[in-house]
Amino acid sequence: MFLAWNEFRRNKLRYGLLSLIMIAVLFLVFFITALSNGLGYADSAAMSNLKTEYVILSEEAEGVLIKSELNNDDLDELFDLLGEQYSPFAITVSGLEKVNERTVDVAYFTVDTERYGDVTITEGKNLRELEDNEVVADESLKRFGYELHDTIKDSRTDIEMTIAGFTEDHVYSHMPVIFTDASIGFQSFYRMEDTYNAVFYQGSEMDLEHYDMQTLEDTIRTIPGYSETQGSFMMMKSFLFIISVFVSSVFFYVITLQKTHQFGILKAIGAQTWYIAKSILLQVAFITLLGLMLSSLAFYGIVQLMPEEMPVQLSWQLIVGTGGLFLILNMFGAMLSIWKVAKIDALEAIGRME
Amino acid sequence: MMGRSILEIKHVTKDFGDGNSTIRVLKNINLTVKQGEFIAVVGPSGSGKSTLLSVIGALLTPTEGDILIDQEVVHLQSKKRFNQLRAGKIGFIFQSDNLIPYLNVSGQLKLVNQIAKNNKSTGQKRANELLSRLDLLQRRNNYPAELSGGEKQRVAIARAFMNDPSIILADEPTASLDSVRGRKVVEMISQEVKSRNKAAIMVTHDERMLDLCDKVYVMKDGCLARE
Structure with missing residues (x-):
């Protein structure tokens, strides 16, 4: 606590910038996810919410509802x-x-x-x-x-x-x-x-002459452009997620790696690895949570400013989930470098090996 | 005044191996340091001085032999005990100052107190006393970047004494200082050792400091001999 806090105070610019990056990255994740969720929703929410198990279409429609x-x-x-x-x-x-x-x-x-x-x-x-x-x-x-x-x-x-x-x-x-x-x-x-266009049917599936009977899920999948749209949204979201998680945890890895020398001193004066790790984890948690809070606030603010027709959708579960995952992976990135410190001798870190 | 032996080194050897060849850096070292003694180890670079200091300081384990600090065998201990030993019984002064850059002078001492899990108020008192003795009181809120080389080294001394260690290990404490300041630093170490009845080992190149020490040993090709 003592170490972590003092380091923040002394390196305001560095940690300020790091927090800013964190806020920006999380904001981007939230915004893009919300937008693609919203677009995907506006595209076909009504279809997913149709109250039926099976959809019966004319044979010539080949499974496409609006052609039936x-x-x-x-x-x-x-x-x-x-x-x-x-x-x-x-x-x-x-x-x-x-x-x-x-x-x-x-x-x-x-x-x-x-x-x-x-x-x-x-x-x-x-x-x-x-x-x-x-x-x-x-x-x-x-x-x-x-x-x-x-x-x-x-x-x-x-x-x-x-x-x-x-x-x-x-x-x-x-x-x-x-x-x-x-x-x-x-x-x-x-x-x-x-x-x-169709006849809805609840019950057991059966074979009908002249008609096609398919599940609602199959019907949604055959909406023209549906899988292409949802597929590209999915890819966009997952790539954005992977890249941003990777960038932020590598950031913490590198910034911790830079401090190897200090950890050597700390170990030489008798600090246990856990004492050092605690202070790092505290810092990572603080920056990530701060980023999470401010970016969701910024997201909320932007949504208020945007015209209502903009389809954005983001559940608080997703915000919390995203935050949790970032927290864990950032800590993992920092722990990776602490693990290196735990392995090396204090002596080596100080650079006094004859 | 010189009573109890604080440090005993018995038949210590240290090998460094790089796979197919091993180099014996320390050869059958024997040394006893008593309370109030300030010992210097001199010798050419590469002779094993710093390795000896690291072995004593529980930063390296000896290949053979025993090291006893306060009658406690050092290298049989667990890794956790190593840390506790360093935090409680050993004070390090390194070649360069090696202070934590984002802590001010009193923060540096507070950190040591925290790591050694000592009482907060006695730590505060001790820190004040050390700072006034080492003439650092008016610099207590300054950060390492704002201190001169001599001041930094004095902070390092204060830090080494902060946990009330049994033995001080100083690795070239004057290397980054000019001779006047360097001598002053060594004088301060000597004073602290005498007044507090501690023991100290200083590794140095600087022959001009040797008159401040009680005994001088020479390290040569891994062997230690009294001068």
């Missing part, structure tokens, strides 16, 4: 095959009319509100409770100024709807999702007849 087309005849056939455990699903991308401003892009998820099941509701009604022309929208719609009980108007069909509830974590291709009942009619948006 099922008409009313198909639905009847599937109803005969599957019974009550099924619910139809359609995605329609459109826009909302906004006064004096550009339209807001949204994705309508047309479902059978009686069958689809409950979604996480943050405000208002759930799907089952919806009445005529009422919808449940994702919270991200609030950013555009919409509130509960507001009336929204589709810009292409001029259909008017009321927001009766808000859900969370339903974003599709960076667009807020609006759950609508089939009675509103977006499933016949492009054609004169009803066209669904």
